[in-house]
Amino acid sequence: MRLNCTVNGEARQADDVWAGESLLYVLRERLGLPGSKNACEQGECGSCTVYMDGTPVCACLVAAGQAEGRDVVTVEGIADGPVQQAFLAAGAVQCGFCTPGLVVAVHDLLARDSAPTDPEIREALAGNLCRCTGYEKILDAVRLAVQR
Amino acid sequence: MTTVEAGVAGGVGTSPKRPDGGLKVRGEFAFSSDLWADDMLWGATLRSPHPHARIRGIDITAAVALPGVYAVLTHEDVPGAKRYGLEIVDQPVLAMGEVKYQGEPVAVVAADHPETARRAAARIVVDYEVLPAVTEASLGVLLRHVPIRTGDPDATADVVVTGEYQVGMQDQAFLGPESGLAVPAEDGGVDLYIATQWLHVDQKQVADCLGLPAEKVRLTLAGVGGAFGAREDLSMQVHASLLALHTGRPVKMVYGREESFFGHVHRHPATMWYEHGATRDGKLVYVKAKIVLDGGAYASSSTAVAANAATLGIGPYEVPNVVMDASVYYTNNPPCGAMRGFGAVQACFAYESQMDKLASALGLDPVEVRLRNAMTTGSRMPTGQIVEGPAPVADLLIRVRSAPPAPEGSGDLREMPGGVSNTTHGEGVVRGIGYGIGIKNVAFSEGFDDYATARVRLELIGGEPAVLVHTAAAEVGQGLVTVQAQIARTELGVERVTVATADTSVGSAGSSSASRQTYMTGGAVRAACQAVRAALLARVGGARLDGGKVLSDSGAVIADLASVIGDGPIEETVEWRHRPTYPLDPVTGQGNAHVQYAFAAHRATVDVDVELGLVRVVEIVTAQDVGKAVNPLAVEGQIHGGTAQGLGLALMEEIQMVDGIVRNPSFTDYLIPTILDMPPMKVDVLEMADPHSPYGLRGVGEPPTISSTPAVVAAVRAATGKALTRVPVRPEHIVG
Ligand code: FES
Ligand code: FES
Numbered sequence A: 001m002r003l004n005c006t007v008n009g010e011a012r013q014a015d016d017v018w019a020g021e022s023l024l025y026v027l028r029e030r031l032g033l034p035g036s037k038n039a040c041e042q043g044e045c046g047s048c049t050v051y052m053d054g055t056p057v058c059a060c061l062v063a064a065g066q067a068e069g070r071d072v073v074t075v076e077g078i079a080d081g082p083v084q085q086a087f088l089a090a091g092a093v094q095c096g097f098c099t100p101g102l103v104v105a106v107h108d109l110l111a112r113d114s115a116p117t118d119p120e121i122r123e124a125l126a127g128n129l130c131r132c133t134g135y136e137k138i139l140d141a142v143r144l145a146v147q148r
Numbered sequence B: 001m002t003t004v005e006a007g008v009a010g011g012v013g014t015s016p017k018r019p020d021g022g023l024k025v026r027g028e029f030a031f032s033s034d035l036w037a038d039d040m041l042w043g044a045t046l047r048s049p050h051p052h053a054r055i056r057g058i059d060i061t062a063a064v065a066l067p068g069v070y071a072v073l074t075h076e077d078v079p080g081a082k083r084y085g086l087e088i089v090d091q092p093v094l095a096m097g098e099v100k101y102q103g104e105p106v107a108v109v110a111a112d113h114p115e116t117a118r119r120a121a122a123r124i125v126v127d128y129e130v131l132p133a134v135t136e137a138s139l140g141v142l143l144r145h146v147p148i149r150t151g152d153p154d155a156t157a158d159v160v161v162t163g164e165y166q167v168g169m170q171d172q173a174f175l176g177p178e179s180g181l182a183v184p185a186e187d188g189g190v191d192l193y194i195a196t197q198w199l200h201v202d203q204k205q206v207a208d209c210l211g212l213p214a215e216k217v218r219l220t221l222a223g224v225g226g227a228f229g230a231r232e233d234l235s236m237q238v239h240a241s242l243l244a245l246h247t248g249r250p251v252k253m254v255y256g257r258e259e260s261f262f263g264h265v266h267r268h269p270a271t272m273w274y275e276h277g278a279t280r281d282g283k284l285v286y287v288k289a290k291i292v293l294d295g296g297a298y299a300s301s302s303t304a305v306a307a308n309a310a311t312l313g314i315g316p317y318e319v320p321n322v323v324m325d326a327s328v329y330y331t332n333n334p335p336c337g338a339m340r341g342f343g344a345v346q347a348c349f350a351y352e353s354q355m356d357k358l359a360s361a362l363g364l365d366p367v368e369v370r371l372r373n374a375m376t377t378g379s380r381m382p383t384g385q386i387v388e389g390p391a392p393v394a395d396l397l398i399r400v401r402s403a404p405p406a407p408e409g410s411g412d413l414r415e416m417p418g419g420v421s422n423t424t425h426g427e428g429v430v431r432g433i434g435y436g437i438g439i440k441n442v443a444f445s446e447g448f449d450d451y452a453t454a455r456v457r458l459e460l461i462g463g464e465p466a467v468l469v470h471t472a473a474a475e476v477g478q479g480l481v482t483v484q485a486q487i488a489r490t491e492l493g494v495e496r497v498t499v500a501t502a503d504t505s506v507g508s509a510g511s512s513s514a515s516r517q518t519y520m521t522g523g524a525v526r527a528a529c530q531a532v533r534a535a536l537l538a539r540v541g542g543a544r545l546d547g548g549k550v551l552s553d554s555g556a557v558i559a560d561l562a563s564v565i566g567d568g569p570i571e572e573t574v575e576w577r578h579r580p581t582y583p584l585d586p587v588t589g590q591g592n593a594h595v596q597y598a599f600a601a602h603r604a605t606v607d608v609d610v611e612l613g614l615v616r617v618v619e620i621v622t623a624q625d626v627g628k629a630v631n632p633l634a635v636e637g638q639i640h641g642g643t644a645q646g647l648g649l650a651l652m653e654e655i656q657m658v659d660g661i662v663r664n665p666s667f668t669d670y671l672i673p674t675i676l677d678m679p680p681m682k683v684d685v686l687e688m689a690d691p692h693s694p695y696g697l698r699g700v701g702e703p704p705t706i707s708s709t710p711a712v713v714a715a716v717r718a719a720t721g722k723a724l725t726r727v728p729v730r731p732e733h734i735v736g
Helices: A023-030 A082-090 A099-112 A118-124 A136-147 B021-026 B061-065 B114-123 B199-210 B237-247 B257-263 B302-311 B344-362 B366-373 B393-402 B480-492 B517-540 B561-565 B632-651 B703-720 B731-735
Strands: A003-007 A010-014 A049-052 A055-058 A071-073 B041-047 B053-059 B069-073 B105-111 B125-130 B141-150 B159-167 B179-184 B190-194 B217-221 B251-254 B270-278 B284-296 B321-330 B429-442 B451-461 B464-470 B497-499 B544-546 B549-551 B557-560 B570-577 B596-609 B614-625 B681-686
Touching: A023 A049, A049 A099, A055 A099, A082 A099, A082 A136, A082 B021, A099 A118, A099 A136, A099 B021, A118 A136, A136 B632, B041 B114, B041 B237, B041 B257, B053 B105, B061 B069, B061 B114, B069 B114, B069 B237, B105 B114, B105 B237, B141 B302, B159 B344, B179 B237, B190 B199, B190 B237, B199 B217, B199 B237, B237 B251, B270 B344, B284 B302, B284 B344, B302 B321, B302 B344, B302 B429, B344 B366, B344 B429, B344 B703, B366 B393, B366 B429, B393 B429, B393 B596, B393 B614, B393 B681, B429 B703, B451 B480, B451 B517, B451 B561, B464 B480, B464 B517, B464 B561, B480 B497, B480 B517, B517 B544, B517 B549, B517 B561, B517 B570, B549 B561, B557 B561, B596 B632, B596 B703, B614 B632, B614 B703, B632 B681, B632 B703
Parallel strands: A003 A071, B041 B251, B190 B217, B284 B321, B464 B497, B614 B681
Antiparallel strands: A003 A010, A049 A055, A049 A071, B041 B105, B053 B125, B069 B105, B141 B321, B159 B270, B179 B190, B179 B251, B270 B284, B429 B596, B451 B464, B451 B570, B544 B549, B549 B557, B596 B614
């Protein structure tokens, strides 16, 4: 099938998409946007988080066809700003495999709430697994992004 | 120390930003699963559904017939060695006549779409004759037994405590799945872009299996999404290369999460029997211990795991009389091998549980009994090795004990055990505090020729001095690229440093494991920089470098650094070794087997809903001696992350096996700590220099994983009064 959607503000088209493909696969393998990650492809880790029509979703759980006509924003489409810089400065990036999903999730959290408390940050990021950091510096990064 | 005092920013002891960090936060960093080539095919693997079976035949006809399929390969298509292995060459590239664990690779397929490849693999018909599976280590074939004998084997004591302890099979659960891209080369070789911990050991094994000379198998490190030991063994390296050579096209392989659980080794499950004898005032007289490790179907690094369990198995304590037997057995469970802290993690849960038991038998505080037996510089290990360098065991314990107590709960439901599930409003919730301390060897042991290679080039770029550091060391997330650049800045006084992508065009760096890479590759980079510096000074007869100037003995400026390099770049390659280690005596286990010891202590505070068996860790306090914090931010990151993996082992992480079958190969059922499970962590970093290591540093990565597990369990015991002899602790152990 042919898939049409807006990705990072641009109209994109993918051809020969097999019906079983996920939005994540289309982004990564057909549209040249491997920034969204594939840590589980089971909806459990949040590494594939993208915005779809303004709402964060796990791209691995979205069938490609469901993205038809929708507006998708991936980590590559989020302007390098306070969230990304805070992750770097706080030491919240180790292997970085969780980072793109977290950047999108934190970007969304801060858009909704400019001053989240620690329990609110934890709740908002509960769906994003990180195996390297123990999350301490991810919390630091969110607090730092809030200050900026 | 012979470092220059050039005062450039971003040197040793500072925390500059990661050079790969910008790419990572923007989603532009190329991990091994992100690679792409024109005309590329996708590989898929058919794996055994049985833990043990004879293969009577394999029929690939239906798979080959599927449109879009380019190759279907079995063991017959492996041109070189049919087996590989880190220590013992025993693991088939593709099963030959027999499968020995569930998930063992049987055939591989290349197709034009990953789903086509998976469907083709599913069409391969394998005729299995199912055989009985050995799934208990004690019933398996012995792979290695490490005995340690010191002092009087028949020593007796006033107070004796005994216990049996078990550790379940933990998974490294890195987030970036096994993946890579193999590209066939014009010279008949292959270029492999891969996530691994040790490029050269992969190169050797892949070349052997392909029947090619090593120079025709060129490896380049692709972005690594975490490792933790799980990338020490080969996964898809040979498979992708075989498919690429067979089809003449680039082949990409990416495991899904379920396959990843079958694609790498796990932490050895252990059953451990301990007997501690002590005087009435709490001095240890003897320890007798037997440790049985389940090695699974193939050897992997089992022999080293058994040695660690044995040599580190009584903990950081002085014990005059020791009878220790650690053994690892082959079974038909998944192969077990390296995971952060290997061997030491399992034993620490047992000996620290024993120390708590001893404290309670003596009516002593748990920290007090540890202090009375704490080893120190000059202490003798049960192997006879004298602990050189700082061993601040007592100091670490005192530090975690004297930290202010964890704050009382705020009453916020989200901070209760069960959290937002709203299972309690505080009723039935009991707080507990527990302690743990552990010991780990750093780098490779038992006489292994452990070295790292670094090439450093000092040149002018745009008229400015610049350094290029090239090693084959695997950046796996720990921050090694940052550290290499820091060392070059400090040694050469040049701020502009580039770390080249790791590949096999430079000599081996050894593995990014055993907490060794800052020590070893850091040591090699430092030595190569020193060689470059010496060559530079020799050009003009200078004595030292300072602030971009070459100075004479008397401190007079002889020349500008840039003008000296202007005569041509200076490049030096150095192979660097740590002090030699020695084998263990096979009967007595005596020998100077380890080059450096590292220590960390933890205090855990938990709230337990004793009615439902739910645990919430409220706070972790940890103290660790790192010798020298080469990059303080990265050191903290290692301690946080290691602590989290130890907490996971204490409370949730286990690959559940039933008759050799993995029951939970997913992140739905294999739980790793989320941000809700992790408490605030207070980290106290000590810097007591080791006189033998570069900058006095001590390996950092593993110690935090070792002692956090027993500390958390001790806290749960304190809250519940339950014996809790097995990790992970499950709710039913608490309410049962
Ligand atoms: S890859 Fe989508 S949630 Fe894990
Ligand atoms: S930084 Fe590696 S998984 Fe988060």
